[in-house]
Amino acid sequence: MPHPRSYGLEAACPVSRSLTVLGRRWTLLLLREAFLGKTRFAEFSRIGIPSDVLAARLQALVDEGLFERRPYQSDGERARDEYVLTDAGRSTLPIIAALAAWGDEHVPSAAAEPMRFLDGEDGRPLTIGFTDGAGRAVEASDVLITR
Amino acid sequence: MPHPRSYGLEAACPVSRSLTVLGRRWTLLLLREAFLGKTRFAEFSRIGIPSDVLAARLQALVDEGLFERRPYQSDGERARDEYVLTDAGRSTLPIIAALAAWGDEHVPSAAAEPMRFLDGEDGRPLTIGFTDGAGRAVEASDVLITR
DNA sequence: ACGCCTGACTTGGTGAATCCAACTTACTGA
């Protein structure tokens, strides 16, 4: 069973469906590492995840189409696989950004290293938030949710 | 111990700190329900969470300042407590919105009921995404992350 | 007054997910 103890891929609520794929322990941190450029098993391993769990998560992320497993060879080393983000994987960036913004604001830490998001073309700092149809930002406190 | 088997409230990475508070099973779904207006134990219970886990999560959310527990009495019923979002709790809305958007886009379901976010003043539909300092939207595919 | 009902939990036992240490496999470079 690929998703035991999950909310189900067929749930009506899209938050439940997302969490079925992304909600298990370590999964979102692996995506964060991938956005920071990590691709190999040993690199992901450094965040402290047990190696058996890492193997299981990487397999699941490949199966679900968030990571692509590719043969890789740097010279002088033997061939092995690397894990790179697919389009579906890359499109989780707003989730990572929203988590980072909330953590920076609401869970202070002496060791905090704030995470920054920049425009790829001109390097302007970016923030995550709500925008209307014309591309204008709207304060989160002014937003209503409807099912 | 309030956060066993977590990434730690003192982690340098804000994503890890957020997930220490928000990452356990059911927690983000309880926030979603709160945004949809639910406040009482029995209402939260309807999403399928075991009652012992619900009691533990509500207590943790109150302790961490995301929910406020308030005495509540509707006429003809006895007094009981309701759980309402604090400012810190309300500011998780971008996380919920990002999860909802990804789920709607990447985890299709026959039973899907898309989630909508509206401007509280004029009802315009809103989307979650990156904006620059001037409040203009930037495509997620053009965004760089830096540690 | 008495028992019943409902909401909000608590308890005990079970299974699943995670953790940890140790082991394996495949290749490489000395």
Place this chain on the structure above:
DNA sequence: TCAGTAAGTTGGATTCACCAAGTCAGGCGT
């Protein structure tokens, strides 16, 4: 040939989540 490293796998312990059942308090019908 031998040590070293990357990428796993395996076995056993621990923590977490699940489920059914029980508790407790206040209100209501009779």
